[in-house]
Each structure stands twice: as C-alpha cells, then as structure tokens.
Amino acid sequence: MKTGYAFQPEELVMLGSVMEHAIDSLPVANRTIVARQMIAQRILDCAATGERDPVELEIAGVDGLYDRRRTPAGGII
Numbered sequence: 001m002k003t004g005y006a007f008q009p010e011e012l013v014m015l016g017s018v019m020e021h022a023i024d025s026l027p028v029a030n031r032t033i034v035a036r037q038m039i040a041q042r043i044l045d046c047a048a049t050g051e052r053d054p055v056e057l058e059i060a061g062v063d064g065l066y067d068r069r070r071t072p073a074g075g076i077i
Contacts, residue, residue: 005044005047005048007047011047011052014052014054015043015044015047015057017054018043018054018057018058018061019036019039019040019043019061021054021058022039022043022058022061022062023035023036023039025058025062026062030066035065038065039061039062039065040061042060042061042062042063043057043058043060043061045060046060046061
C-alpha cells in the first residue's frame with residue numbers, strides 16, 4: 001500500500017463516487033469486501049499519480065480484478 005498522498009475534500013467526494021460506480025458495475029455476487037478494498041486501493045493509487053478523469057479512475061479500479069475463473073478472494077465464479 002502506498003502512503004503519503006493527500007486529496008482535497010472535493011476530490012474525495014469524486015473518488016467515492018467513482019468507487020461506488022465501479023462496485024455497482026460488478027455482478028452482485030462479486031461485490032465482496034475484498035473486491036471493495038482492492039478497487040478502493042487501485043483508485044487511490046491511480047489518483048495519487050495525478051489522474052482525475054473518473055472513467056480512467058474507474059478503469060484502474062476494476063481492470064483485471066477478475067480472471068475468468070476466480071474472484072479476488074479466491075472463490076470460483
């Protein structure tokens with residue numbers, strides 16, 4: 001986990017919206033705590049590079065999150 005970056009309040013609101021939209025895009029069965037944590041961390045890491053485009057942040061959050069057979073928690077889909 002990276003540390004040392006700070007966001008303005010309006011950026012945090014936008015990041016929260018991006019995260020919720022990313023999670024809502026997942027099938028209900030895949031909206032696990034582990035998936036939420038991974039998406040949040042990926043979005044924050046991407047935003048820490050200076051990215052502010054909500055679409056790009058959402059892509060960073062979910063891209064590659066699942067392979068075709070396993071969930072982030074290791075279960076079979």
